[in-house]
Amino acid sequence: MAYELFYWDGLQGRGEFVRLALEDAGAEYIDVAREPKKSGYGMDAMMKVLNSKTEAHIPFAPPFLKDGELIVPHVANILLYLGPKLKLAPKDEGLRYVAHGLQLTIADFVTEVHDTHHPLATDLYFEDQKDAAKIRAKSFIEQRVPKFFGYFERVLKQNPHGDKQMVGDAVTYVDLSMFQLVEGLHYAFPRAMKTLSKHYPRVAALHDAVLARPNIAAYVDSERRIPFNESGIFRHYPELDQNAK
Amino acid sequence: MAYELFYWDGLQGRGEFVRLALEDAGAEYIDVAREPKKSGYGMDAMMKVLNSKTEAHIPFAPPFLKDGELIVPHVANILLYLGPKLKLAPKDEGLRYVAHGLQLTIADFVTEVHDTHHPLATDLYFEDQKDAAKIRAKSFIEQRVPKFFGYFERVLKQNPHGDKQMVGDAVTYVDLSMFQLVEGLHYAFPRAMKTLSKHYPRVAALHDAVLARPNIAAYVDSERRIPFNESGIFRHYPELDQNAK
16 A cells, blocks of 8 residues: 655655655655545645544644554654665664664754744744844854764764765665755755855765665656745745855 | 763753653663763763764764663654663554654654744853744744644543553653653743643643652652753743743
8 A cells, every 4th residue: 555645735845855765765655735635635634634633643743654544753753664664774773773863863953944944933924033034044054054064974974884875884764865955955055055065075975876866866857846945944045045145 | 781871961951851761660871971080971971972083873962872882862762762671662563653753743842942042043142042032932832832732632632542641551751751841841931831731631630640650759859850950951031931021
C-alpha cells in the first residue's frame, strides 16, 4: 500500500524533507493534500485527521505520514521510520541514532530559518515584524549559519568512512536533507550564501552530489517539486539578506 | 556501566528531561559536567567531546548521552534510546513512534519557551531584546500555550487506554517530560498559568501524578535537582508574564 504524506499544499516547507526521501527511493506515495477532493483526498482529508475527536494518535501539525493505521508525525520521526524501509538509513543500529541526531540538528536549524522572518509571532505578518526580523536575520547570517555549517563540515570531515556522506559509508536521508538545507538557504539568502558557502566545501560538494542522483534530478525538474516561494520556510526577502540596503 | 549524561552545570535546561527519566528508573548515571575535574569529569570533559577533531560522531550541542562508545545527542533521541532500557517506553513498536512524536512536539514547545526571552538573538542579553521579548511572550501566552496545551489535553482525552498517560497503558518518558513542562511554565509565567491551567485538567492531573511517583518526589527534594533559575529555559521575568505592568 502506498504511503500517505500529509502536508500543506502550495509550499515545500517541512514536508519537502520527507518528499526527497520518498522520491530518491522511488517509493509509492500519495501527497494527500495535493490530490483531488473527489478521490477522497485534498486539504479536507488532512484537516479531518488533525481535527479528529476520536483518532487515538492525533498529530500536532503537518507533516505526518500514514502507513496503514499508524500515524507518524514530525519530519525527523518520519525519516527515522522510513529510513530502513527506503534503504536510506545506516544498517548499523547505533549509527541510526547518530543519523537521527543529525536530522534533529537540521530540524533545529530549519526552525531558526523560519524565525528569521517570524521572530516575534507566527500569527503576525512578516510586514508587522520586519524590524525585528532584520536583527534576527543579521544574527542568523553572522552567528548561526557559520555555527551550524561549521558543524556539518566537521561531521563530514570526521566521518571515518569518508567525507562524501554525513554518516556511515552510504547515502542516507540525512544527506538528502542537507541538500534541501543548502538549496533553501541559497534561495533565501543568495548574497550571504555566495560568500559563506566557500568556507564549507564538503557541504557544497554534498549538495551537488545529491542533486546529481538520478531520482533527485528527475524530481527537481518535475512538476511535483513545488518552487520555493514566500509561503514556505525558506523565503527570499531581499531586506533580510546580507548587506541589505 | 553507568550512563554518562553531558549537559551544562548550573541549570536544569534541556538536560532535565533526560535526568527525570534516569531518576524515575533509578538508573545509574554520571552527570559528567557536575562531577569533579580530578575524577576526569567536569566541564572540561564535556568540552573535550564537543571540540574533538577526531571523534567520529560529534554532537552539535549538549545534552548528549554516552553509553559505552555510542554518543546519542538531542533530548528526544536520548529518550528514544533510553526508553525501552529504562522501561519507560511503550512495548508496542508502532506506539514508540507515537511517543517519540509527542516528545518532539514537547521539544518544539520548549524552543518556543526559550524564544520568549530570546526572540532576536541567542548572542544578545535579555535586557537588549526586552521589548521584542514582551511581544513574543504575549503571543506565546495568548496563542501558543493554548494551542499546545489544548493539543496535549486532547491527546490524553483520546488515548484509548485512558487519560492518565499520554500514550499506551503505562507511564512513559513522555509523561515525565510533561511534568517538567508544566512545572517550568508555572515557574516562568505564574500569573498566566494560574488562569490557563484550569482549562487543562488532565494535563494538570498528569503533572501531579508524576510528582507523586516515589523516585520523582525523592529526586525533586534532593540536591541533585538544580532549582529553576534565569540561566535555564524556563526563566521568571515578571515583565513577560500576563498582565505585566
